[in-house]
Amino acid sequence: MRQIPRGIIISCQLEPGDPIEDVCFVVSMAKAAKYAGAVAIRTNEAKHVRAIKESLDIPVIGLVKDRNYKAFITPTFEHAKQVIEAGADLVAIDCTRNERPVELDKLFEQIRLEFPNVGIVADIADELDAERVQSLKPDFIATTLCGYTSYTQGWRIPNLDLVKKLSKKLFIPIIAEGGYSTVEEVEKAFEYGAYAVVIGTAITRPWLTIQRFVRRAQPFL
Numbered sequence: 102m103r104q105i106p107r108g109i110i111i112s113c114q115l116e117p118g119d120p121i122e123d124v125c126f127v128v129s130m131a132k133a134a135k136y137a138g139a140v141a142i143r144t145n146e147a148k149h150v151r152a153i154k155e156s157l158d159i160p161v162i163g164l165v166k167d168r169n170y171k172a173f174i175t176p177t178f179e180h181a182k183q184v185i186e187a188g189a190d191l192v193a194i195d196c197t198r199n200e201r202p203v204e205l206d207k208l209f210e211q212i213r214l215e216f217p218n219v220g221i222v223a224d225i226a227d228e229l230d231a232e233r234v235q236s237l238k239p240d241f242i243a244t245t246l247c248g249y250t251s252y253t254q255g256w257r258i259p260n261l262d263l264v265k266k267l268s269k270k271l272f273i274p275i276i277a278e279g280g281y282s283t284v285e286e287v288e289k290a291f292e293y294g295a296y297a298v299v300i301g302t303a304i305t306r307p308w309l310t311i312q313r314f315v316r317r318a319q320p321f322l
């Protein structure tokens with residue numbers, strides 16, 4: 102079996118500037134996800150990976166976001182090492198055409214050499230990114246960065262067309278990710294061939310949901 106079975110993956114991340122800074126929040130969310138039948142958790146930072154792995158038995162995709170680089174998701178081996186040593190079963194790597202500090206093939210090679218049991222999720226933004234990374238044989242390709250690069254800026258997400266195209270064309274399983282917020286979108290992604298679907302913000306950033314309600318109430322107050 103692959104490192105992750107087919108199904109729903111919950112992305113549970115906290116970043117600087119978020120109103121919650123508590124690792125317990127990430128762990129509780131991960132527990133809720135597992136209880137409800139999610140097959141894996143995606144999270145950022147070694148401290149979150151470690152806390153989840155210590156509390157429950159579920160595959161974790163780890164990443165580190167470093168905004169000093171344009172290719173900001175786990176841009177170097179050092180970033181990857183942090184989350185892998187914290188217990189991540191897979192590591193997510195920014196595989197866009199954005200400027201990066203290390204060549205992608207070198208980064209893949211070093212991760213595989215030092216951590217042969219850890220899977221690699223290639224986070225891409227468009228079809229060309231996916232085609233290019235295919236030769237490096239990542240375990241999964243995720244549509245995470247569609248809409249978040251200069252060459253996909255303004256594209257509507259979730260990008261179900263991209264999932265459809267990639268699933269048809271590539272031999273690597275596709276993870277649909279980025280902007281999924283309704284059950285209908287998730288159904289479509291599976292219908293179009295997704296191996297798994299990641300849902301994050303719609304579930305694990307509750308302050309954004311609250312803000313939506315608060316803003317709609319404003320004119321009446």
Ligand SMILES: CC(=O)N[C@H](C=O)[C@@H](O)[C@H](O)[C@H](O)COP(=O)(O)O
Nearest residue numbers: 112245249279280281300301302303
């Ligand atoms: C672009 C970027 O930095 N994406 C991150 C990748 O790890 C996360 O902030 C997202 O929450 C995750 O991809 C899930 O997507 P959504 O939150 O839209 O369901």
